[in-house]
Amino acid sequence: MFIWLHILAGTSFLLAACWFILKALNYPELFRRIDSTLQPTKDFADILEVENKTEETKKIRIEQLKNFMVEKEPFLEPSLTIQELADQLNIPVRELSVLINHHLNQHFFDFVNEYRVKKAMTILRDASKKEVTVLEILYEVGFNSKSSFHTSFKKHTNQTPTAFRNS
Template identity: 60%
Template sequence: MDRLSLLQGIAKISVFVSLLMAFFLYTVKTENKLANRLFAWFFIVSAIDLSGFFVFEYIQDYPNLAIFRWTICLLAMPLFYLYVLAVCYSDFRLKWNHLLHLLPLTVVNLVFIPRLYLGMNKEISNSIDQMPEIYFIQILIEFQYVFYIVSAFLVLKQYKEIYLENYANPSSLTYKYLFQMTTVFLVAHCLVALKNVLRYSDYRQVFLWLNVVVGTVALFITCWLVMKALNHPELFRGINSKLKLTKNILPEINDNTIEVKEHHNEAIDVQIMTLKKYMVEKEPFLDPSLTIQELANQIDIPVRDLSVLINHKMDQHFFDFVNEYRIQKAMNILKDKSKSDLTVLEILYEVGFNSKSSFNTSFKKYTNLTPTAYRNAS
């Protein structure tokens, strides 16, 4: 099998899997339909882009269609960015201002109109790689990719900070999944960028082989995402986009609320003691889905005040604050000889965790030992 046939075979498989993934995302039953549909369109656009490795044989008589197919890739990263927003924020909705993400595609096609769409001929078709318009779109794609990758990482950073300050569920699958995906896309695009540089160098053979590598990477990424989605169709727990970080709440608080209390250390100490006493006596941390809003309702403290109290005054994330009580209870159970028949898995569920990996990570963070090692040393 020659290089071109190998590349076309890989591309055809990738396109098939991408379209299969899009169909799955459109048909799977889930609460977050918007996120699934955005991701489905991302896969459809990716399939159109990957089809360029073999579809040219069928559309070579329609050069304008070939050019438009090539520009469609400018929709991929905006769709991925919107998908990240839809997954991270449960109240995310598409708005009219999101049409601005179509601007690069619109600009590029307007640039192509004068010389290409209206005047395409065989001579221009043969020298298209050397045309200024092609250089323009390649540079635009690189800038667009950097912009959306950085934007996605910033969204994930804020998501993680808000999650830690407001939620106690020890599972962070959403963040890990999206972070891994964004990182993989970044690495894959670095290969694409290198391929495009080599395209205009003396290393033409390396460029051709790199096409095969990029096609293979695209296939593996697609299959990995398919397996992730199939294994975890209910993977995500979005947060409310209206939630704010404590550092952003403090400047907004007026003299009638927490700032008055900041001048009364004794009142702050009483609040902290009341909170700790409630945590020990009522054990709300046993609920694996406990949020700071739910805890605020239980102890009758405004959620903003409770957030400032824990995240600012006690200098802990709500996530760590709750997990500390879970670990302390787990330590007591592990030391209790009368409960030696309980497995580590049973204990972690009993104290409010919902996965063995997150329990082991948190336990080792607080004790420098694994749960089994701690039990044996007690």
């Protein structure tokens, strides 16, 4: 009798496991919390274009974004997110994302790091700041780690920060 109880429990467990596996294969969004009916972001770029986003409006938004980055320097905040930047600009996150990804052809972090590197370059060129170490500069311009700073700096200038300072 005890063996039959084990066989029944094992079979029930096996059937339940098979049911979950088949459900996962047929409806993956149930287990990943991803809605497979969502549109790719490329479609959002097209939708935004259709919703009265003319070429002129797009240029104005991009110019507004670039001016804001230069004047207010939000990139100096190491934990800056696209949500925070969109809030500061008073534009929807999705629109900002489409502007950066599809119209500037950059990822958000590459976009932000470009401004950080430019700021670091001005500090490295400044003769009055020769005493400031590269480590101090990378934290000052918003980077969190030496490796990400060196990678971004080399990507934008083809030089290390020290080589840039010495040239």
